[in-house]
Amino acid sequence: MKIKINVATDIVVKPIIAEAIIETGTLLNISQAHINSTKGEITADVPEDDFGKFKDALTSRGAEVSVLDKPILRDEDECVECGACISVCPVKVFTFGEDWSVNLDEENCIQCGTCIEMCPHSALTLEH
Ligand code: SF4
Ligand code: SF4
Numbered sequence: 001m002k003i004k005i006n007v008a009t010d011i012v013v014k015p016i017i018a019e020a021i022i023e024t025g026t027l028l029n030i031s032q033a034h035i036n037s038t039k040g041e042i043t044a045d046v047p048e049d050d051f052g053k054f055k056d057a058l059t060s061r062g063a064e065v066s067v068l069d070k071p072i073l074r075d076e077d078e079c080v081e082c083g084a085c086i087s088v089c090p091v092k093v094f095t096f097g098e099d100w101s102v103n104l105d106e107e108n109c110i111q112c113g114t115c116i117e118m119c120p121h122s123a124l125t126l127e128h
Pocket of ligand 2: 072088089090091092093094108109110111112113114115116
């Protein structure tokens with residue numbers, strides 16, 4: 001399952017993710033990490049069975065953890081199925097269907113944000 005981990009600046013320098021992995025034995029796969037002077041934001045995949053204990057290990061160290069049910073959201077009223085998002089997505093979230101409609105497999109999204117900038121109709125947003 002895909003999760004988002006948010007950490008404030010005062011704890012961003014601490015190895016809390018490494019500690020949580022060691023404590024819980026969770027296999028974490030980090031797909032995106034953005035860290036600046038005000039916050040750290042990490043998108044990752046974690047086995048569903050390990051989520052509860054991994055979340056507890058992180059929140060007890062001051063992080064916020066949320067589940068990304070739909071990492072990328074599409075406004076169906078705005079989308080004109082131009083296909084621009086298909087070519088830029090690095091993990092093939094978008095594909096053309098047999099009828100040339102644009103299909104969406106949102107679970108694969110790593111929230112890189114590239115498609116959002118490319119969409120000419122501003123039909124895409126990231127779940128936060
Ligand atoms: S780029 Fe935007 S308008 Fe074009 S298919 Fe993708 S979501 Fe739809
Ligand atoms: S945010 Fe990145 S990974 Fe997610 S659908 Fe858009 S291009 Fe693909």
